[in-house]
């Protein structure tokens with residue numbers, strides 16, 4: 023949700039900033055801008071729309087002296103919160119332009135300034151002129167208001183008055199080599215170079231320059247000059263932050279010949295799942311090895327409940343986890359939307375473990391739920407993909423997904439890796455409680471076979487694309503499933519609506535009769551999750567009810583199941599397996615289905631309207 027890039031070093035800043043913005047565009051793409059320091063002036067360029075528009079409007083920066091001589095700069099790609107996506111509301115925001123010679127400072131900001139109205143009134147009374155509707159511009163004026171000759175001090179003073187969240191990067195006209203960055207609740211990664219530093223809101227914008235990075239903690243302020251970095255607290259106390267290695271390859275964050283990141287990430291799933299489960303399955307003992315949880319068998323036996331919190335796709339994965347924990351381990355488990363958990367005063371205690379699931383590790387609602395659970399004395403763990411992200415660091419214990427960077431806004435490989443690891447957690451808890459070694463081995467072997475089963479689903483890409491052709495014309499769809507396959511219906515409906523803009527609703531198959539059935543007709547197709555297993559016969563009955571009302575049905579069925587095939591208008595076959603494994607294979611089939619429907623409808627698949635990767639506002 024919004025991306026920041028900033029640079030201080032010996033090279034020309036403009037191409038580095040623009041390349042960084044391209045890498046971060048998945049985080050927000052309604053407007054973009056850069057501010058560079060050159061010729062004793064801050065030059066600000068911004069444009070509505072994609073980064074490509076900004077690049078066009080800047081023109082031939084490679085041969086322009088202003089750009090050749092700029093060695094410090096900041097950049098931003100925006101996902102609008104306060105004010106529409108216009109050029110005026112795009113970042114960077116200048117301040118101090120009331121006096122001759124242009125802005126005294128320029129700022130880019132991720133996050134939300136909650137008390138911006140009060141601050142704005144105060145600054146307007148001081149004569150400050152506002153050019154945008156944004157909360158971020160208020161912060162730039164506030165910093166400029168306090169700025170005499172010490173930029174870091176002015177930033178710290180201003181930030182102490184701010185309520186809300188921020189990741190910021192700021193430059194000043196009279197500090198030609200200095201860049202100051204700070205964070206509270208919105209990530210800032212500082213990429214280290216010999217005589218240069220590249221800052222970004224996430225690692226994908228810096229990995230082409232360096233693998234060595236420092237992650238700022240909340241309320242850190244870093245003063246950067248070329249390769250020199252001083253980190254202080256808001257109270258100006260010097261602090262040391264550890265250097266981390268970023269292990270994502272540059273290629274992992276590129277499209278690699280695929281038309282869209284989403285397709286690439288769908289096809290990466292066998293490898294991603296392999297990486298998620300590697301070294302974590304003990305086939306001999308029929309259990310899993312999850313050292314990051316920091317729990318021995320005695321402690322697991324003492325736990326009463328596993329509460330899972332997350333949002334969107336991560337929450338859907340959590341539901342599969344809930345079913346598996348209860349099914350394998352006979353342990354109480356509940357999933358809750360993270361914002362709901364946070365605001366409804368949940369009952370949690372020391373016998374509960376709360377598992378926060380988040381691909382990005384930055385989702386504001388999930389982070390707030392983590393803090394609430396910690397406040398209430400629960401044990402809190404994270405299931406996170408992005409190493410060094412806020413949720414990973416604040417939970418302290420947990421399991422990394424190792425799925426590699428997920429760039430497409432629509433989450434795919436994160437879901438299947440989350441489910442794979444949740445099955446491992448369920449197996450571990452089950453073996454500590456009631457599952458025999460033999461039963462454990464059987465489940466462990468099935469989890470181990472996931473990458474290969476997913477490969478077999480991917481082989482059907484062309485057949486699924488063909489089926490998708492028949493769905494382009496529809497405006498509404500239902501998805502139904504029961505048991506383990508109910509979360510798959512939820513995830514399938516979420517995927518198709520976010521990328522193809524077809525309105526889709528998921529229902530527990532049994533729920534259809536309690537109201538939604540009124541909508542069934544020829545123009546309302548139903549996607550039914552029909553993998554063999556408990557409840558499948560009943561869902562087949564629901565399919566009959568749909569077809570009796572003329573709704574065409576696409577079934578996701580187990581390979582070779584002729585009864586299920588006969589009940590549907592179209593089928594996608596996935597390998598025969600237990601239903602908990604079919605949660606992954608069927609989801610992969612529905613990801614491909616959504617992808618092709620969206621492609622055929624001409625939708626901007628990697629950057630759907632109104633969305634952005636990583637929702638860092640509540």
Ligand code: F6R
Pocket residue numbers: 333334335336337379380381382383384385388431432433434516517520636637
């Ligand atoms: C859907 C999607 C979102 C995210 C949700 C949580 O495709 O990507 O629903 O799953 O915003 O994000 P994370 O997992 O980063 O916390």
